[in-house]
Amino acid sequence: MAKCELGYLCEVCGAEVEDITQSDLYLRFVLGEVEARYLMTAKERHLRCNPVAAQFIVDPGFEPVLVEGPFDKRNQDPAEVARREARTTLAWRRLQEVRSLGIPISDYPLDRMEAADENQQQVLQSP
Ligand SMILES: [Zn+2]
Numbered sequence: 001m002a003k004c005e006l007g008y009l010c011e012v013c014g015a016e017v018e019d020i021t022q023s024d025l026y027l028r029f030v031l032g033e034v035e036a037r038y039l040m041t042a043k044e045r046h047l048r049c050n051p052v053a054a055q056f057i058v059d060p061g062f063e064p065v066l067v068e069g070p071f072d073k074r075n076q077d078p079a080e081v082a083r084r085e086a087r088t089t090l091a092w093r094r095l096q097e098v099r100s101l102g103i104p105i106s107d108y109p110l111d112r113m114e115a116a117d118e119n120q121q122q123v124l125q126s127p
Pocket of ligand 1: 010011012013014015045046049
């Protein structure tokens with residue numbers, strides 16, 4: 001009970017991760033890197049407390065995160081960086097909107113969204 005009231009604490013800074021829009025765990029879930037069954041037990045972190053991943057979020061609504069050292073995206077292959085930025089930013093934008101969509105958590109991941117779009121197109125294209 002107390003755990004629910006407290007919400008989930010960030011394993012890096014110790015502060016509460018107030019909602020999923022700032023959750024590194026849920027971002028990775030939307031990216032398809034974490035399975036739904038691990039959401040309740042996996043360690044929670046703020047997006048900003050995982051800068052190596054957060055540096056790939058490129059959006060006017062997200063203050064850029066810089067990483068110093070070997071994981072700095074500026075030291076990595078530009079094509080790979082561009083690919084990760086596109087996918088991570090897409091996932092971040094989805095994370096900002098999913099709760100207002102009123103969809104089940106199982107439909108949060110990007111791959112589910114793409115599959116749903118394809119299904120919809122097939123319906124539209126069928127005579
Ligand atoms: Zn934190």
